[in-house]
Structures are given as structure tokens and as C-alpha cells.
Amino acid sequence: DTAVSQTPKYLVTQMGNDKSIKCEQNLGHDTMYWYKQDSKKFLKIMFSYNNKELIINETVPNRFSPKSPDKAHLNLHINSLELGDSAVYFCASSRPAGGPYEQYFGPGTRLTVT
């Protein structure tokens, strides 16, 4: 059984389009995250939700909007895609408060903007 899943795995689209990436976890975790990995493999947090509440919102263009319909799902919608948005986007989840617990990552979504 997949613990953290993301769809799609690959996404190729043109500049200016709007796209969404979906994430689901079946670990019973309350906290979910989005990370961006750039072409140099550098990983950076974008957003985090705890029990459907936004708790981390790093300096990310407001073209990026996370949505958490329930604590098992965290989606990422990107408007007006730009070339610089090309990256691998990882979803992750962890247990909630009580200490930063290890995060379990999804397989990643490779976004290519042409």
C-alpha cells in the first residue's frame, strides 16, 4: 500500500497554463507539506498544513495555492505557469505536534513548463 501518493508523476505543460498536483496519504498523519526540488536538487519547503489549517507559507509566489479538503489530502494548484516553475514537487506527511517527526515523502511530480 502506498503511504503518500501523488498524481500525476509527470506533468508537461506550456507557459501560462494552470495546473494542479494532488497528494494523498493513508498514514493517518495530521500534517502535510509541499516541497520544491530544483534542478540542482535543492529541496525547499513551500507550504504545510496541520489538520487542514495552513501553518507554513514560505516565500512562494501567490500563483501557488495549496488546498486541503481533509487531513489526508493536500493539493497544489499553480496558476499562470512560468518556465522557472519547472521542478520536482514533493508532497510529505508527518505526525503532528509533540516534536518534529520524520516526514514521509511521496514519489514526486516532475513538472516541466515549456
Added chain:
Amino acid sequence: AQKVTQAQTEISVVEKEDVTLDCVYETRDTTYYLFWYKQPPSGELVFLIRRNSFDEQNEISGRYSWNFQKSTSSFNFTITASQVVDSAVYFCALSENNDYKLSFGAGTTVTVRA
């Protein structure tokens, strides 16, 4: 400022050699957590270990071992008798007190040659 420094960009070894990956972190908190993740060529991020700042005991798990030294703000990772399957990018990460997000180092690419 970079909170986690992995000074080694790439390491190449021959199978059965030992390899040590350095990780130096920076924080003002007294409570913090350190992590190592592995990213094999397939791209997923695999959790390896979590350590809190109050536990300086070294840890061994099979061929993997970790050396945590608060005096030098280091959390180094050694792979003993490396195998080709150990070829991956290894990331060290820091989570500070009550902060859910992981601050990752730039990663070290390990190539194990047969």
C-alpha cells in the same frame, strides 16, 4: 543563511569502501531535530534517521552509522562496506524547536562503483 551545510558535493568510492558524509548545522535553539534522507536515482526520498538534540548517542543500523556531536554541530553519516545500491543523493536536514519544516542541506551525491 544556510542552516545545514553538506560541504561534500560528490563522493565516488569503490564497492566495499567506507564512506562518511559530513553534515554541519546551525541553530540557536536548544531543542532541535536532525534527519538524514536518501534519494536514489529513482527519485523518491527515503527517511533514514531522526535524532533529537538531547540524544548524543551514536546510532548504528546495519551498515549505516551516525555520529552526532553537539560540540562541533555535526551529524555525520557513515556507510560501511558500501554497495552499488548505496549510490544516491543523501540529504541532511534540520528542524528547529516547534517548527514543522525541514531545512535541507544541498545534498551529497554518492557513487559506488563495482
